[in-house]
Every structure is written in structure tokens, then in C-alpha cells.
Amino acid sequence: MLETGRLARRAAVLPAASVTRGAVVIRPLGAQSRFSLRTRPATAEALGTVAGFTLALPINRMSTAGERTSLRLGPDEWLLIGPEAETDELAEAVSAEFGERVFSLVDVSHRNVGIEITGRNAAHVLNAGCPLDLAEAAFPVGMATRTVLGKAEIVLARTGVDAWRVECWRSFATYVHGFLGEGALDFVAVTG
Amino acid sequence: MLVITCPNCGDRPELEFRCGGEAHIARPQTPAELDDGQWGAFLFTRTNPKGVHAERWIHQHGCGRWFNALRDTVSDRLIATYPMGTPRPDAGAGAAPSSPASPTSQP
Ligand SMILES: [Zn+2]
Numbered sequence: 056m057l058e059t060g061r062l063a064r065r066a067a068v069l070p071a072a073s074v075t076r077g078a079v080v081i082r083p084l085g086a087q088s089r090f091s092l093r094t095r096p097a098t099a100e101a102l103g104t105v106a107g108f109t110l111a112l113p114i115n116r117m118s119t120a121g122e123r124t125s126l127r128l129g130p131d132e133w134l135l136i137g138p139e140a141e142t143d144e145l146a147e148a149v150s151a152e153f154g155e156r157v158f159s160l161v162d163v164s165h166r167n168v169g170i171e172i173t174g175r176n177a178a179h180v181l182n183a184g185c186p187l188d189l190a191e192a193a194f195p196v197g198m199a200t201r202t203v204l205g206k207a208e209i210v211l212a213r214t215g216v217d218a219w220r221v222e223c224w225r226s227f228a229t230y231v232h233g234f235l236g237e238g239a240l241d242f243v244a245v246t247g
Numbered sequence: 248m249l250v251i252t253c254p255n256c257g258d259r260p261e262l263e264f265r266c267g268g269e270a271h272i273a274r275p276q277t278p279a280e281l282d283d284g285q286w287g288a289f290l291f292t293r294t295n296p297k298g299v300h301a302e303r304w305i306h307q308h309g310c311g312r313w314f315n316a317l318r319d320t321v322s323d324r325l326i327a328t329y330p331m332g333t334p335r336p337d338a339g340a341g342a343a344p345s346s347p348a349s350p351t352s353q354p
Binding site: 114115128129130132186187200201202203208 | 248255256259260262263308309310311312
């Protein structure tokens with residue numbers, strides 16, 4: 056099988072520049088390493104953290120320590136996000152810490168694209184295509200979950216009161232990026 | 248839009264869910280000993296009640312886990328959700344007389 060280098064396979068699917076619509080800024084995030092981790096809840100509880108990623112979290116919550124973020128998407132599923140340069144090291148470190156325990160770790164770095172959306176009306180822009188209640192009481196800072204945006208599945212994380220991270224599959228990225236940009240048009244002040 | 252209570256995630260919009268048909272249908276332990284009629288009944292015969300129905304649902308665009316739900320097929324109201332592997336809860340006094348528990352229900 057043809058082996059191609061990592062850099063060659065990481066061609067950007069979105070423009071690097073951010074889009075500004077009024078107070079809303081939509082910014083494609085750079086390459087990062089990502090892993091889908093599956094293990095039993097009791098195993099995760101016993102370990103607490105692996106390789107700097109916190110596993111002992113309530114379902115639908117996230118935790119960030121330095122450049123390492125873990126998002127608990129379900130009772131037995133975590134999305135781990137770390138620096139791109141440490142992909143191989145992270146996989147080895149997680150595997151080593153699990154040892155003989157049962158787990159599965161899949162490198163999904165290339166599957167996903169991250170988009171940051173910030174600004175006063177960011178939640179309303181997301182609600183153009185996401186059916187969740189995004190008020191702070193229902194979706195506080197630090198919450199993270201899989202959901203939908205329009206016709207695409209996304210992972211949505213609230214990183215600040217007016218700051219969100221959207222993760223979507225690579226082939227949905229242009230759609231999701233375009234959808235957010237369209238949704239934000241509603242919040243551009245009309246002049247003249 | 249219906250709001251469905253996922254046992255893991257709480258109240259979520261129905262867009263995130265898919266229904267997987269009737270719940271509590273146990274696969275026969277020894278399929279080789281069944282005749283075609285019995286196997287066909289396992290595969291295709293469902294209670295299809297008018298009233299309270301126990302169903303499997305998956306939180307597809309959420310935690311990704313299966314769970315069971317009691318739904319009234321007349322009103323489309325979801326009465327209760329409960330984890331996979333747990334017995335069907337009593338449908339309660341609100342259940343219509345025309346909706347007895349499925350005779351083929353198994354814990
Ligand atoms: Zn769920």
C-alpha cells in the first residue's frame with residue numbers, strides 16, 4: 056500500500072482565514088491530534104486521567120489541561136484532542152497507561168475538522184441549525200456533546216460564555232462552515 | 248418537536264434519536280431447533296398495539312447508546328425511558344384499557 060506522509064494527507068479543507076459577521080467570528084482551527092477512546096466507565100473512573108487527559112468527568116462534560124482536552128461524549132466514549140506534533144506519543148502514552156485493561160483507541164485526527172465560533176450572538180448562530188437549548192442554564196461552559204447542525208452531525212463544546220468549538224467530519228466541513236457563515240448573516244447590522 | 252429523555256443525556260430533541268422497533272424480543276437460545284414458522288414469528292411477528300408500546304431507541308446523534316422507551320402509539324407521548332437490560336416498567340394507572348402489556352414481553 057502506498058504510504059504517504061502525514062503532512063501530505065493534511066491538506067486544509069477550509070480557508071485558514073476567519074470570517075467576521077458583526078460580532079461573530081468563525082475561525083477554522085488548525086491541525087490537531089484526535090482520538091476516539093472507548094472503555095468501560097468503571098475503568099475510566101479507576102484511572103481518573105490518562106496521558107494528561109481527564110476521563111473522570113460527568114457525561115457531556117469536557118476538561119482542558121494545557122493543550123490536552125477530553126470530551127466525554129457518552130458513558131463509554133471520550134474524544135481526546137491534543138497537539139498535532141504529539142500524535143504518536145499520545146497514542147503510546149495512553150496505551151501504556153491502560154496496560155492490560157480493556158480499551159480501544161482510534162486515531163481520528165484526520166477525520167475531524169475543528170471550527171471556533173465566538174461573539175455575543177454565537178449561540179443564536181448555532182441555533183440556526185442546532186435544536187439544543189443553548190442558554191447558559193441548559194448548556195453551561197464546559198458542556199460538550201454530539202448533536203446535529205442542519206444536516207450534519209457535529210460535536211459541540213462550550214469553551215466560554217460566548218465561545219464555542221464545533222467538531223465535524225472532514226467531508227461535512229465546507230457545509231458546516233458555510234452554514235455557520237449563513238446563520239451569522241442574521242446578526243450583521245444593516246446600514247444604508 | 249418531541250423531547251425525549253435519554254437515560255444518559257437527559258431531555259434532548261427527537262432529531263437526535265432513531266427508533267429501533269419493539270423492545271424485549273429475546274433471540275431464541277437454540278435457533279437450530281426452531282421450525283420455519285417459529286423462526287419467522289421471531290423475525291417478523293410484532294404486537295403492534297394501539298396504546299402503550301415498549302420500543303428500543305438509540306441516541307444516534309448524542310451519546311450513541313441504545314435504551315428502551317414506553318410510547319403511547321395513539322398520542323405519540325413518550326411515557327418513560329429506561330436503560331437496556333432492565334425490565335419494562337409498569338405503564339402506570341394512566342394506561343388506556345385498550346393497551347395491556349405485550350403478552351410476549353420478556354424481562
Ligand atoms: Zn444520550
